[in-house]
Amino acid sequence: MKNRKYGKPLGDIVAIKSDFFEHNDDMLKLSGHQADALLIQKKRENCKICHTPIEGEPLYMSQRMEYYLCPVCGHVNSAHEDTDDFANRVYLEDSYEDNYSEEDREKYEKRLETIYIPKGEFLIGALKEDGLDKKDIKLLDDGAGSGYFVGAMRKLGVQAEGIEISSSQVKFANKMNGEEVLRQVDSPDIAGILKTTDANVLSFIGVFEHIINLDEILTAIRENKKIQYVFLSVPMFSMSCVFEASHQKCYNRHAGGTHTHLFSDTSLEFMADKMGFEELKSWKFGSDMMDLYRMLCVSLEQNDNKKLKDYFAPKFLKMIDELQLTVDKNEFASEIHLILKRR
Template sequence: MNGAHEDTTEFCQTVYAVDDEDYAQNYTPADRNEYEYRTASIYLPKAEFLFTALKSSGVDPHKNAYFDYGAGSGYFVSALLKLGLNNVSGSDVSKSQVDMANRLFPSPRLTCHDINDNHESLATTKSQVVSMIGVLEHLKSPRKALQRLNENPHVEYIFISVPTFSLSVYLEMLDDNVFHRQLHGGHTHLYTEDSLSYMCSEFNFEVIGQWWFGTDLVDLYRQLHINLETNNVSSYIKKDFNKRFLTFLDSAQLELDKQKESSEVHMLLRKKNA
């Protein structure tokens, strides 16, 4: 599923490399405390899921090396380090994000790779576990990245997080005046359970851990709230809407998650020939 922009070489170069400081503003913390808060609240649960999924598969997480591709500002690398995993590194195309992250680590953990290097670092990494958190949907050539991983004899596990075609996308189809979170800007690919299964079959992966959760109900809440504001409803109506909606938001989202209809999924994949 393609988003608002054609996924050309020029588009990727402009968004992630040439104007990387503008893009990086989405992930740049005001200070170290904000960096630590974002790491703990968003990325540590992802790292804990990976850690637990590996252990559940009979793997000692401490005996593996980890490489985070598309590491951005290093939040996931930071989260892995907080779990006591020491052999952790990452790479990103944004020099400004890499430089910022390395200033916060006791010693540099991230390197910068060229956006047009044909995913060379995926072909040459010697890490057993490669993570791509919110990365595949930004790549011009996701198949090439997966092929590189498949051909690398050192890589045994791939941990991904991708946006999915879910209720949120239908909401975006209905209103162009509310920010589109799923199919906007750099999100040029979306996935489904079927397409992920197809991907695993094509590249000889098997799913050994999956975590479906999303923010579809938050997107619905946001869209309704904005439209109530636009239509100048009374403050009483807005307060009543908030009170009612927020009482069931989490439980309703959980039902979507259980049905694998959520706006995001984390998957731990294992190469069948590993």
């Protein structure tokens, strides 16, 4: 791949993601409820990205859900469609306390520094190489969540703001950042906002995979010529899918839950083309080996092999970055960060 960067050392992300290890059964139960919500939706008739009819046998089955590989664009679609009803059932409003401790703030800062500053630096660097200086970036982050990416971009000196559906997340983000960095919007208004925004850079970090009216959003971006760049990260059809399918007693972080379809390099190209954009630069690094590590540890514990787990864990962690880099370079990693440029 031209202009693609590979790999990212895990650092202390292992500590940040410890919930998945300690609460496997609870997380698995939650994803089971989310699967229940998807299984009652209508069958998906067409590929989410290229609209080719879904026919024939599924490629695989995991946690009761069948997954079909699109023969045209390589996208992986679940057998059932993500609908408004599905969204209403699975996207529950998180409750955030009104009082935040100093510890909450430290956790927020750490997450922002460890996970989001590198994403911001990657974007700023690529745009600079392409001739857009930091001071000329006007960024709108869609689906801004708790405001980590907007916070990181502002820290890096970029004019950035975000929109987010969840009012409690907006409140939390603004409190943590000490100023109004996000505003609450309703889902039906988002296409209109994108159609009229004067931002020249849009970002969608872990958002596209959740958008039900994806075609409408892509059209809005295509029609607003002010938007010159789109930065996105999405889950990919990858090694993690295989690990999940083969470890059915382990929590499925990747395929399942609120992820009802997964991207491929070709389906991303297809989608960019629909928007009138093309790939400028990308960064591929996955969590596949982290998933494998977690599933092996959890399975060993489940099989009363705690001693072996304790022996094995540090040895695996020593190799984990190297193993993941191999997966990344072989284009079978669980995530991609992609900068698209208007053609």
